[in-house]
Amino acid sequence: xxxxxxxxxxxxxxxxxxxxxxxxxxxxxxxxxxxxxxxxxxxxxxxxxxxxxxxxxxxxxxxxxxxxxxxxxxxxxxxxxxxxxxxxxxx
Amino acid sequence: xxxxxxxxxxxxxxxxxxxxxxxxxxxxxxxxxxxxxxxxxxxxxxxxxxxxxxxxxxxxxxxxxxxxxxxxxxxxxxxxxxxxxxxxxxxxxxxxxxxxxxxxxxxxxxxxxxxxxxxxxxxxxxxxxxxxxxx
Numbered sequence: 001x002x003x004x005x006x007x008x009x010x011x012x013x014x015x016x017x018x019x020x021x022x023x024x025x026x027x028x029x030x031x032x033x034x035x036x037x038x039x040x041x042x043x044x045x046x047x048x049x050x051x052x053x054x055x056x057x058x059x060x061x062x063x064x065x066x067x068x069x070x071x072x073x074x075x076x077x078x079x080x081x082x083x084x085x086x087x088x089x090x091x
Numbered sequence: 092x093x094x095x096x097x098x099x100x101x102x103x104x105x106x107x108x109x110x111x112x113x114x115x116x117x118x119x120x121x122x123x124x125x126x127x128x129x130x131x132x133x134x135x136x137x138x139x140x141x142x143x144x145x146x147x148x149x150x151x152x153x154x155x156x157x158x159x160x161x162x163x164x165x166x167x168x169x170x171x172x173x174x175x176x177x178x179x180x181x182x183x184x185x186x187x188x189x190x191x192x193x194x195x196x197x198x199x200x201x202x203x204x205x206x207x208x209x210x211x212x213x214x215x216x217x218x219x220x221x222x223x224x225x226x
Contacts, residue, residue, distance in 0.1 A: 009205050041205065049197045055204045 004036035007048055007058040014070045018057035025076050094132035104141055119144060119158055150185060
């Protein structure tokens with residue numbers, strides 16, 4: 001399972017910014033093992049609906065919809081850090 | 092007590108007068124009270140029963156099944172075991188339909204939000220066209 005999914009569409013102005021933000025945040029130390037992918041909402045609409053995505057951009061981390069709008073850099077960093085802490089507890 | 096003529100009931104429930112007469116003929120609706128001049132006058136309990144019939148029909152329940160469900164509706168404490176089981180089965184069917192409708196609601200909401208975000212045409216139309224061409 002991919003750790004982070006960024007739900008975007010080609011017609012959404014802030015979607016490119018969301019993908020760029022995730023790329024940027026994942027450059028931080030400790031985030032090297034985090035995988036992510038961009039999901040086109042129109043092409044994968046069933047998956048988007050199943051994840052509870054209603055607006056773009058949306059960010060799902062660890063299978064949970066955490067952001068339904070473009071988050072701030074710190075917010076995203078904190079969410080990924082929290083996810084990783086939870087993931088290592090399960091290991 | 093308020094009562095309604097067949098035309099008013101047909102209009103309110105969006106059913107034809109022929110359908111209303113038919114339901115009475117086959118016993119799905121007990122004999123409707125008449126005015127002194129012999130014209131049907133529907134009471135609120137008749138309309139309530141008709142609304143139930145209409146909802147059940149929209150779920151594609153058969154008239155026989157609806158007749159059984161109506162006996163349950165009239166007297167749930169003395170319903171036969173088979174009728175109770177039928178009611179439980181139909182409830183499961185309704186819940187499954189609600190899940191489907193909920194998913195459809197989410198999908199349509201998503202598409203409308205996509206549309207609102209676009210100044211280059213509406214993805215909703217494109218999706219409908221894409222689905223049509225897949226059939």
